[in-house]
Amino acid sequence: FLNLLSHSHPLPLPPGPFNVPIITALVWLRKSFSELEPILRNLHAKHGPIFALRFRSHPRVFIADRNLAHHALIQNGAACSDRPKADATSKIFNRNQHNISSASYGPTWRLFRRNLTSEILHPSRVKSFSRARKWVLEILLRRLQSESVSGKSILVVDHFQYAMFCLLVLMCFGDKLDEKQIKEIEVAQRRILLNLDKFIILNFFPRIGKVLFRKRWNELFQMKREQEEVLVPLIRARKKANEERKLAQEGDEFVLSYVDTLLDLQLPEDKRKLDEGEMVSLCSEFLNAGTDTTSTALQWVMANLVKYPHVQERILEEIKGVMDNRDENEVKEEDLHKLQYLKAVILEGLRRHPPGHFVLPHAVTEDVVLNGYVVPKNGILNFMVAEMGWDPNVWEEPMAFKPERFLNENNSNGVGEVFDITGSREIKMMPFGAGRRMCPASGLALLHLEYFVANLVWKFEWKTKEGCDVDLSEQQVFTVVMKNPLEAHVSPRF
Numbered sequence: 001f002l003n004l005l006s007h008s009h010p011l012p013l014p015p016g017p018f019n020v021p022i023i024t025a026l027v028w029l030r031k032s033f034s035e036l037e038p039i040l041r042n043l044h045a046k047h048g049p050i051f052a053l054r055f056r057s058h059p060r061v062f063i064a065d066r067n068l069a070h071h072a073l074i075q076n077g078a079a080c081s082d083r084p085k086a087d088a089t090s091k092i093f094n095r096n097q098h099n100i101s102s103a104s105y106g107p108t109w110r111l112f113r114r115n116l117t118s119e120i121l122h123p124s125r126v127k128s129f130s131r132a133r134k135w136v137l138e139i140l141l142r143r144l145q146s147e148s149v150s151g152k153s154i155l156v157v158d159h160f161q162y163a164m165f166c167l168l169v170l171m172c173f174g175d176k177l178d179e180k181q182i183k184e185i186e187v188a189q190r191r192i193l194l195n196l197d198k199f200i201i202l203n204f205f206p207r208i209g210k211v212l213f214r215k216r217w218n219e220l221f222q223m224k225r226e227q228e229e230v231l232v233p234l235i236r237a238r239k240k241a242n243e244e245r246k247l248a249q250e251g252d253e254f255v256l257s258y259v260d261t262l263l264d265l266q267l268p269e270d271k272r273k274l275d276e277g278e279m280v281s282l283c284s285e286f287l288n289a290g291t292d293t294t295s296t297a298l299q300w301v302m303a304n305l306v307k308y309p310h311v312q313e314r315i316l317e318e319i320k321g322v323m324d325n326r327d328e329n330e331v332k333e334e335d336l337h338k339l340q341y342l343k344a345v346i347l348e349g350l351r352r353h354p355p356g357h358f359v360l361p362h363a364v365t366e367d368v369v370l371n372g373y374v375v376p377k378n379g380i381l382n383f384m385v386a387e388m389g390w391d392p393n394v395w396e397e398p399m400a401f402k403p404e405r406f407l408n409e410n411n412s413n414g415v416g417e418v419f420d421i422t423g424s425r426e427i428k429m430m431p432f433g434a435g436r437r438m439c440p441a442s443g444l445a446l447l448h449l450e451y452f453v454a455n456l457v458w459k460f461e462w463k464t465k466e467g468c469d470v471d472l473s474e475q476q477v478f479t480v481v482m483k484n485p486l487e488a489h490v491s492p493r494f
């Protein structure tokens, strides 16, 4: 409160609702994120494209306008790319902000992020995991095939989630793991994700809470221990295998995994290697960041293909055009670049149904002026991703599913110009964020989506459950998922 009273900048803070110290904080902090989104939408309608909530020492500023987002994230990128201080419960899982998404904007974050992008997400490295992708695709197709035999419709959400999780586990711990090991990791990771909400209360009174909520703190530590019991042996096994491989000097079959790249990293500030806890935090981030986001997007895209059979048909025709042989079993990764309509469908899915309606919170490291208002140093910024993708000033009929909008049919070869998903020149939508904290894995996520959608359409015809229409209502559960998960009739095409 005193911080806000001492506001000394000549420009005002962004407008926002009236604030009664402490009372407003208690009202806001008790709300879940899904309750907050409609309130934020109303505030956007009332106060305009930038508004602030002032219930804690530092204002929370929300931006709903794409040009202001560009101004903050690209033009003022250096000042708007920090993260807020982690609260007590998050620190246990991110090891005092020692992972990419929570690290402060500085040398440690740069080291972690550069390691991921150059060692794992570089196109040549991504290619080295193609065998893993093929294996996971086969598992998914087999599961769908066996359920389709009964003739009943299939609830696909768990199958999609498991497939995306498998992909990331194999990239993280090496492509030699079997399904039983993968399941064990999934159980430990899911338990944490699904229970985190229960522990939010521990952050409000961390000191007295240690005594008052002792049982709940113990539960939290127990979950952390169980995660380490599953992940640490995998890290150690990989370390041992690396040492043996170096001694034996063989390497032809070897595929570098994410955990291998962490073993030799040196922390720039502490001048030491990562401890096992920090490696667990980075691996866990890798698995979580890429599973629900991608499987949610996959489900939204498939739901639209079931709802709009003409879109599904056009993808199928496009695939037929690039297959040498109609009986070919698989749409190969090498052929994906020829499937421009498929790419447009994926982009339209991400525009219309971004898995996250906001980005992760950004902290501001110096006063930044946006639209005549000041966002003060240490203020927290967030961006209304869904609102930008649905802006009628940018997108015609924004709530309709029209992949053609991403194709520039007037081009001489009928192929659309590549849409710039990074928003570096201009932001039209930002499902992966934009600027220095933008998702480093947007390329990998698009590859996973294109490869799986192409093959799911090539192998099966997807139809609605008899007598039902596909319901596109939303619900926030970590990502923004389908309130009524997709249930579809899936019949093999050959």
Ligand code: HEM
Pocket: 100, 101, 102, 113, 168, 285, 286, 289, 290, 291, 293, 294, 297, 355, 356, 358, 359, 360, 361, 431, 432, 433, 434, 436, 437, 438, 439, 440, 441, 442, 444, 445
């Ligand atoms: C459709 C899939 C995905 C979507 C929609 C998505 C979206 C996002 C968004 C919105 C952010 C926050 C940007 C910000 O704070 O400004 C983010 C950050 C991040 N994502 Fe993704 N993501 C996806 C897939 C992945 C995958 C597959 C991985 C890893 C293998 C990944 C790793 C990360 C990491 C490490 C960050 C933190 C970046 C930083 O703070 O520097 N994401 N993602």
